[in-house]
Amino acid sequence: MENVPFVLTKLPSKSIMFYCIFSHMKTEQYKIIEKYLIKEFVNRLFPISKVVAPVYKGFGNYVFEEIKSEENVTFKYIPTILPPKKYLLPKKETILEFKKNQELIIQPVVEYENLILFGVHTCDIAGFKCLNKVMSDTPKDVSFLLRKEHIVIIGIECNDYCDQYASCAFVGAHLPTTGYDLMFTELNDIFIVHVHSSKGTNIVEKTGLFKPATDAHIKELRELREKKAKIFYNEIPTERRYIPDLFDRSWNASVWKELEEKCLSCGNCTAVCPTCYCFDIAEEVDLTLKSGKRFRIWFSCQLDPFAKVAGGIDFRKERSARQRHRFYRKFRYHVDRFGMIFCTGCGRCSRTCMAGINLKEVLISLIKESEAKIWRKWL
Template sequence: MPRTFRPPFAGRSFPTKHAMTPFQPKDSVEASSWRPISRAEIEQLVRSLASAYEVVGVQESHGRLTMGRIDDPALLRLEFPPRVHSPKKFLFPNWEQLFRFRLGGSVLLEAETAAPPRVIFGMHPCDLHAVRVLDDCLFEGEADSAYRAKRAVTLLVGVDCLPDEHCFCTSMGTDRIAGGFDLFLHRLDNGYLVRCGSAQGEQMLARHAPLVAVRPGEPPLPLQTKQCEVGLRFSVESLAPLLGDAYEHPLWQEIGDRCLGCGACTLLCPSCYCFNVQDRLDLDLEGGARVRTWDSCQFDQFTRVAGGEEFRGNQADRQRHRFFRKYKYLWEKHRRTACVGCGRCSRECLGRIDPRQVLNGLFAERALPETSAVPGAEYRPQLSEIMKVQELTAREKSFRLRFDTPLVFEPGAFLEVSVFGLGEAPFTIASPPSPDCEAEIVVRAAGALTQALHRLKAGDRVGVRGPFGKGFPLEEFFGRDVLLVAGGLGLITLRSLLLTILSRRREFGRVSLLYGARDREALLFREDLLAWHRGGELDCRFAVLSETEEWTGVRGDITYLFRDLDLAPQQTVAAVSGPPGMYRFVNPLLLRLGLDEERLFLNLERHMKCGLGKCGKCRINDVCVCECGPIFPYSRVRHLREAIER
């Protein structure tokens, strides 16, 4: 009768130092619970945690940054580039003893002790995403108990990243993260903000930093990340279909010829988890241990099977497998790529194999249309750096933004600007079209998003979509007198048009600017107004509703500025921009003066939302402002009473 195989562990239980329970996902907490914390309080937190946990983090040792046990909290580094090896080794060690055995008359198995409680400080967002990849793969099916044991007793503390020239996390969508951590530290000029991402994080803060835990939460802030210099030229959702058509591409042979098979790319990767299991005998040959060590799909014996056959026998096949595994197979299985864009592989590759060059090369050759595989791509902003911030009034600031390429737009167009975590809003471009890859917007601090924008400074980044919209048709302005009528923030839109006209002054007739505001302190672009008034190239007139005795100009609403205006209506084209209430008086006045409805242009920018004409918020009767405007001739919108007669 055949013997029934009985696994060595069947029916046995092993004493452990810490009871091991199945790993459970972290409980999420309120996303906006940011609390101020100082560097000294962080060091005290680490000191307190060290009494109950092994605390690991980044510190300098012999001139190099390394991640290891923190004995002196003052040495803990919270800002560092991603050159440091990933924290993967603390969850999935490069050498791990699974169990010991004793040889003799009968085999005696000895279980390994349980993992010690540990706190990992210094998890960049990309490394936190890599832990999610490990969770996907190692908890799938029958969970890897060795990994689970460490994962269950390890707390993760995230920090902001300082990307270098090898990073492309922004392309992979891993430059920021909303969960998967216990605490996250965000750097400010005068300290830090800490956010709890799990119930365990809340408990840790309450127990080891009680003064911080009871502080009132800050409103949600835009967490700025520095954009990577070079990334993918297409979205991550396009990777799987892109590779699906490239299995026999000669590129794999090209990079295979450059590959040395050293395995550095996979061993340094924070999400690679291939391993080998071996028995190691003690020197006395009376016992030993079964150990698990990291392995690599790039090693020449990795796929060797019985009989000596290797089903990936050359580096070209191995490199192809690496790319397909990272960007296609796991995406199709988990809807998450196994690459987080940290750049560790290309940073250390002796063959100079850079995933960005490989994938961008395939994309350029295949010309795969991005939108065919990327639902929602039109709503995805690009990161733009703030070059300059200038205070215009107590409530308004101007922001000069830098882009990768020059913006193509007509004066009157707008941008959708994102503060991640708070949403996005449309802002008219206040500068004229130019080839210098920069544009200016003006923001009034009114709600949470605009107040968050006001807290930003030069060097920070915002998300930007656009430009959108149909602006002023300059062909209607050439050779004619130009009348610009602005009320309040309406000058922002007309400034772009006016600066465009002044740059080509000889192509226009007389230019007049009528500008009204609540009071003198509410006047925007005062330096520009003064320069225009003194320059003599246009007729500038200003009016304010209320002012002190020091104001010597016109007091009253903007219609007072029309009293002695020298206007040739048949030769004039007008542009009006301001609050809808102003239109109710200015539009009839201009029509009574004889202005043609086809040459009276109105700005309806305040009715925009998504910028694409899809959300329905900008639709006024039969007119879609985002799609057809926001600049309209009066003849096109005169029936829209809710827009121009309120």
């Protein structure tokens, strides 16, 4: 993002956010495109670079994958199996190559390519912002940051809930704020498009299908957002600002014990999370045994070997401790460190959990238990 800071350095207060979204819409930053042209728009992306978009996989499942034709793209979808995070932080990323003949040659590797991510929901963009915050922290993750520079993010705004698992309004990820190059919002027979960076402008110019938006369009967009404010509600019966306190009271909550029995430790919840970034390092040599690669691969705090250290000691042996760790990583630790809640409300962890561990239910149960504690204190 050349002209726009990719990350907010501080979470804006609600009133500022309201101001940004509703009062500060500059008509000249918006374009429109007729709905029937959207497929043509996707077609015109192909000459620019590799295009990745949501594709239907059957049984209510979607994935982000490379598309070669607009036919495969799904414009309406529920969050994909894996978040588009996999393009910023590949599942298996080469970070080093080595070769030994007479002498040992070691070469660091950064893998990146020009990529257009089309159709990203605001929850996943919120995930990008979280990752960006972490990777920009010292020591900077050069691979991630370089890769990000080569990716164009084209968002699609959700005008309604995807399903019952989402909690995007609770974390404020249901509205586009920042972190994208273009944002498509569906109005009656057009998409109104927020052009948010020079990369976005470039796409608008190269595809040549856009018209300038008029004040009437902006009015319509404003009305849509007002309508959305009625559709989306705070899914968790508390406010975001109370979350750190809630977690400070919940270390010994009974819900963790319940999770001990339920959780299968399959790591699905962390694999599908847009803000998880834990990794393992692995090395592979080829069959000559003289050269090879070092990889960074996704890893998960939910798995048995994750917290095992020398001597066979496992400092997070119980499944309850691992699940608790996951929740504290989303709602407590990162608030101190980065001033952000690391949940985007996409609902993937709840959707994918075979054991039916539901993020919203866990939070609600924490709130209930914690309320009881507070009352006891007063009585």
